[in-house]
Amino acid sequence: xxxxxxxxxxxxLYYTVRQAHGCHFNYAALWAEVSAEGEIxxxxxxxIDRGDPKQRxxxxxxxxxxxxxxxxxxxxRSDGSAKGDWDVGITLDVVDAASRVDQVVLASGDxxxxxxxxxxxxxxxxxxxxxxxxxxxxxSLVRAASRYVPVEGRLLLRN
Numbered sequence: 292x293x294x295x296x297x298x299x300x301x302x303x304l305y306y307t308v309r310q311a312h313g314c315h316f317n318y319a320a321l322w323a324e325v326s327a328e329g330e331i332x333x334x335x336x337x338x339i340d341r342g343d344p345k346q347r348x349x350x351x352x353x354x355x356x357x358x359x360x361x362x363x364x365x366x367x368r369s370d371g372s373a374k375g376d377w378d379v380g381i382t383l384d385v386v387d388a389a390s391r392v393d394q395v396v397l398a399s400g401d402x403x404x405x406x407x408x409x410x411x412x413x414x415x416x417x418x419x420x421x422x423x424x425x426x427x428x429x430x431s432l433v434r435a436a437s438r439y440v441p442v443e444g445r446l447l448l449r450n
Contacts, residue, residue, distance in 0.1 A: 293329025296388035297322075298381055299358065300399030301338040307400050307424040308442060315448040316398075321422065322356050324446070325396050333388050334358045337377035341365045382407050389415040397436075398422040402429025409435045422446070 304316045318336075325331060336353045340346070340362040350360045363377060378401065385395055385404075389411035397404060400423035408419040412435075421428065421436040425443065433439045 293394055294332045294392040295325060295329045295394045295396060296333040296385070296392045297325050297331050297335070297358075297396045298385055298388075298398065299334075299336040299353075300377065300381060300397070300401060301336050301353075302377070303399045303401050304424075304442070307427040308447065311424045311427055312443075312447050316442065317446050317448045318353060318356055318358075320445045321398060324440075329394065331357065332392060335381075335384055336360050337381055338362055339365045378403050385411060389417050392417060394418040394420060396420045396422065398442075400424055400428030400432065402431045405429065405431040405435040408432070412437060 299318070299321070308314065308316045322331070322334075334357050336358040338350065338360060350362070353360050361377070361380065381399075381404070385397065385407055389395055395408075395411055395417050397408065397419065399421070408421070411417050412419050418437040419435070420438045420440060421432055422440045422442055423432065425441040428439070
């Protein structure tokens with residue numbers, strides 16, 4: 292059975308799904324779709340912690356599905372901008388997992404990950420699957436992936 296590592300960039304999914312579809316991402320559907328291809332041996336969701344109860348409830352839902360939820364504090368800068376970037380953490384975890392699995396699944400549209408996917412495919416021979424919102428996923432990331440899955444249909448939680 293194929294071993295799969297699943298990585299979800301929660302902030303990227305939240306904003307791109309909301310912008311394109313006006314709803315939320317369905318993590319349970321993602322889990323079901325990915326696990327139908329093999330055994331998820333590692334799953335990490337990367338999020339920003341603002342400390343509100345609704346967010347904690349969402350994080351618990353992710354844990355109940357099987358995700359290890361990694362949190363960074365939300366930082367408001369003096370100029371009004373915000374910081375809470377998980378790119379380096381995601382990159383390190385994907386590189387580490389690539390030697391132990393057959394497939395890496397990245398749920399994010401962030402083009403910063405294109406070189407990462409190229410590298411793990413070259414060095415470890417893994418299949419790299421990207422789930423991202425069509426039109427809001429960097430074309431460089433789509434090209435770098437072994438396979439691209441658009442976030443639509445059952446991957447959306449309509450209210």
